[in-house]
Amino acid sequence: MVNQIVDPLSLDFATLRTLCTVYDAGSFTAAAEVIGVNQSAISYTMERLRGVFHDPLFVREKGQQIATDRCQQIIAQVRPMLATLQRLARPEEFDPKSARHTLRLACNYYERMLIIPLLVRELRRQAPGIELVVVNSRGTGPERMLRGDSDLLIGPRPTTQTGVYVSRLCREDYVCLMDPAHPMADRTLTVKDYVALDLIDITYEGNWVSSYITELQAMGHRLRPALIVPSPAGVSHLVRGSTLVATVPRRLAQAMGEGLRIVECPVGGKFDITLMWPPRFHADAMHQWMRGVVIGLRRELGSAGKPKSAGARPDP
Incomplete structure (x- = not known):
């Protein structure tokens, strides 16, 4: 009973x-x-x-x-x-060949120029059913990712953001991009030489302060640029045939600086390019696979960072 x-x-x-x-x-x-x-x-x-x-x-x-x-x-x-x-x-299984998924990745100009082409190549080869949607992170990528606006984020490592997973893809530093006819094109620049140049100040729309600028300010120098632009897009055309000098990340200079001179910046301003993802996708099988593909690009990114001009520093 x-x-x-x-x-x-x-x-x-x-x-x-x-x-x-x-x-x-x-x-x-x-x-x-x-x-x-x-x-x-x-x-x-x-x-x-x-x-x-x-x-x-x-x-x-x-x-x-x-x-x-x-x-x-x-x-x-x-x-x-x-x-x-x-x-x-049971652990979720993921078959990239048969997968059908849309993935939103936040990044900016640097990553769209250097990393996205490599990533698209791998997705077409390994997982042709995955659609990649690239959105602009605009300096608030981690916060937007945590809100659900994107699934992954590639960009400079945030200094204060918490609550996200981070994996370094490569170490970057800054170089000077100038016309071969520039009077300083064959010189080793000192900080004094550098601050006297006709510099292009790239503001990144106010969403990012380049680390070389922070280092110069710590030394007590204040830049007085000849030109201020919101993005590195197109700066190679501004430099060509002029006395203007653009200070850009080394890999970006190599990608956009054909026919120009890459000169070592006396203030390197090293920083990390990282892959970031939110906790909600950390254990997801598809996202684990995707992160593996992105992290697998490290070797090619490392090769791209090797200097092509005399006297340049290798990527550490």
């Missing part, structure tokens, strides 16, 4: 598994051996189940526990639930 009424929401999957085990084993004793508990634990669990389902569930006939009709109905519903839970508990 049923001795108590139990809230059905108090049941857990282990309790339901016990019900199925008793049904399969045919006795409380045999079920206890299968699960690895004593018989009193089985009896206690069965009393709770009887209180939930308002049915004796098993009756003893000829020395065996015989399931009631109500018990058989319950077992038929419970088994698929347990099977679904076990299936969900």
Whole structure:
């Protein structure tokens, strides 16, 4: 007979598994051996189940526990639930060849020039069904990513942002891009030489202060640029045939500076380009694969960072 009424929401999957085990084993004793508990634990669990389902569930006939009709109905519903839970508990598998997914990646001009082409090449080769949507991070990439505006972020490592995962892709520093006919094109620049040049100040729309500027300010220097622009896009055309000098990351200078001279900046201003992702995607199989593809580009990014002009410093 049923001795108590139990809230059905108090049941857990282990309790339901016990019900199925008793049904399969045919006795409380045999079920206890299968699960690895004593018989009193089985009896206690069965009393709770009887209180939930308002049915004796098993009756003893000829020395065996015989399931009631109500018990058989319950077992038929419970088994698929347990099977679904076990299936969900298995590590998720991801097949890039058959995957169909849209992934939003936030970055800026540097990454669109140097990293996105490499990434698209790998996606076309390994996972042609993944659609990549690139959005502008505009200096607030980590915050926007945490809000759900993007799935991944590639860019300079944030100095204060918390709550995101970060992996370094490469180390960068700054060089000077100038016309080959510039009077200082074949000189080793000192800080005094540098601050006297016709400099282009790239403001990154106010969303990023270049580390070389921070270092110069710490030395007590204040730049008086000849030209201020919001982005590095197009600065190679501004430099060509003029006395203007653009201070840009080394890899970017090599990508955009064909026919121009790359001269070492006396203030390198090293910084990291990183891959960032939010906690919500950390254990996701597709995102784990995607991060592996991006991180796998480190070797090519390292090669791109090797200097092409005499006297240049290698990427550490």
